[in-house]
Amino acid sequence: MKAISQRSIGGPDVLETVEVPIPQPAPGEVLVRVAASGVNPADWKLRSGAVTVLGPPPFTLGFDFSGTVRELGEGVTEFGVGDEVFGMVLSRDGAYAEYVVVPVAALAPKPATLDHVHAAALPTAVLTAWQALTEVRPGDRVLIHAAAGGVGHLAVQIASAAGAHVIGTARAANHEFLRELGANELIDYTTTDFTTAVADIDLAYDLVGGDYSVRSLAVLRPDGRVVDAQGEPIDDPRYHRHYVQVSGADLREITPLIESGKLRVEVERVLSIADVVEAHKLSESGRVRGKIVLTTWAD
Ligand SMILES: NC(=O)c1ccc[n+]([C@@H]2O[C@H](COP(=O)([O-])OP(=O)(O)OC[C@H]3O[C@@H](n4cnc5c(N)ncnc54)[C@H](OP(=O)(O)O)[C@@H]3O)[C@@H](O)[C@H]2O)c1
Known part of the structure; x- marks a missing residue:
């Protein structure tokens, strides 16, 4: 072959x-x-x-x-x-x-x-987003960095389907696309520092790396969390490094969302x-x- x-x-x-x-x-x-x-x-x-x-x-x-x-x-x-x-x-x-x-x-x-x-x-992108966002509850304020990417655009939809208020960081050219997927607020990171634009976040999902996780700690609610898919681990109880797990069972669980058109x-x-x-x-x-x-x- x-x-x-x-x-x-x-x-x-x-x-x-x-x-x-x-x-x-x-x-x-x-x-x-x-x-x-x-x-x-x-x-x-x-x-x-x-x-x-x-x-x-x-x-x-x-x-x-x-x-x-x-x-x-x-x-x-x-x-x-x-x-x-x-x-x-x-x-x-x-x-x-x-x-x-x-x-x-x-x-x-x-x-x-x-x-x-x-x-x-x-598979990789949807399993990553699904497993990282299992604890999202209705009404949570969820901040997703790199919302327009492979993982991010699925994370926006998964958090939105769970009833969260979804805030994404993306270039302006991707804002309409992300609104259609369920994002409630969008920040153009090329013109606006997200730490000045959002607060009271229950879960910040870092798909960018660099200093994004450290900076995201500053916009959390007291019991909020940073979930990081990408970057150097930080010594802080509110910080969680996440690694995707291979799981056919999770793919089966996600499939009805796909087949019903809720996740595209x-x-x-x-x-x-x-x-x-x-x-x-x-x-x-x-x-x-x-x-x-x-x-x-x-x-
Ligand atoms: N830990 C794990 O198990 C795991 C699993 C999967 C992926 N990952 C990692 O997670 C990261 C994201 O993966 P992915 O597949 O979603 O990547 P990707 O599809 O390559 O992400 C591309 C997107 O990133 C956005 N972006 C780039 N710089 C940005 C910034 N500074 N702020 C906001 N958005 C930015 C771009 O949107 P704009 O054009 O709007 O900037 C673009 O749409 C990668 O580093 C990947 O290696 C980790």
């Missing part, structure tokens, strides 16, 4: 197409024919060595996929060959490939209302996997609204 691999850590040009054997599912795993693969900032961070959790290259990137089950490992009864599925895989043999092997616990049936491109855009995923760019270098350059720009998705090789 074809896969995108890299022999060294570096810029987007280290990504190359290689021919490798189709992986075999172990007990409790399935083999998925990947139709589309979502791009996450973690991909360029792993490619460039800013994040090293995959170990040294060679490896194949790609956490997110949507596709069709082609083979079942021993003991798998939850899925059948031909099922359309989506999920998240944390592996050195990721989803920038024709096929990926996935534990069944990481998979869910593809939402009936989505094509593979939109399903592949979701914005895909700004769909590129062929042959254009993976361009996809990484775009993701690295930090300017993508919603998600970038790669379509994989045709049969």
Whole structure:
């Protein structure tokens, strides 16, 4: 099969197409024919060595996929060959490939209302937002930094569906988009320091990093919290570092929101996997609204 691999850590040009054997599912795993693969900032961070959790290259990137089950490992009864599925895989043999092997616990049936491109855009971003915002209650004031990004635009909708008053930081060009998704107030961070524009926040969600978490502590209610997906941990009882957990069960729980239209995923760019270098350059720009998705090789 074809896969995108890299022999060294570096810029987007280290990504190359290689021919490798189709992986075999172990007990409790399935083999998925990947139709589309979502791009996450973690991909360029792993490619460039800013994040090293995959170990040294060679490896194949790609956490997110949507596709069709082609083979079942021993003991798998939850899925059948031909099922359309989506999920998240944390592996050195990721989803920038024709096929990926996935534990069944990481998979869910593809939402009936989505094509593979939109399903592949979701797993990492929606699991991150969903798990970070589980404690949001009706009436909470929730501040979401980088509201227009892959995680942020889903977080806006999840917090809004939970009954929160949602405030987002984004460039003015993204404000209308975010209002349509349920944001109540928006701050253009290029002209306004958010610490002067908001107060009494129950939960500030930091998807930017740098000093955003420290500065967000200043706008909390006394019992408010900062949840940080990105940045150096801070020693403060109101600060919580959050890491996404792979969970097919959570994807199943989120699916009714997607199928009822309450949660929609914005895909700004769909590129062929042959254009993976361009996809990484775009993701690295930090300017993508919603998600970038790669379509994989045709049969
Ligand atoms: N801890 C975890 O488990 C976990 C999981 C997923 C993601 N993450 C991390 O969370 C971060 C966000 O991920 P993502 O996928 O949402 O990223 P993304 O899609 O690449 O985010 C792009 C968005 O960031 C916005 N942005 C950039 N600088 C900003 C600023 N200073 N203030 C407000 N908005 C800003 C841009 O909107 P404008 O054009 O409006 O500026 C753009 O729409 C990344 O660093 C990622 O690595 C962590």
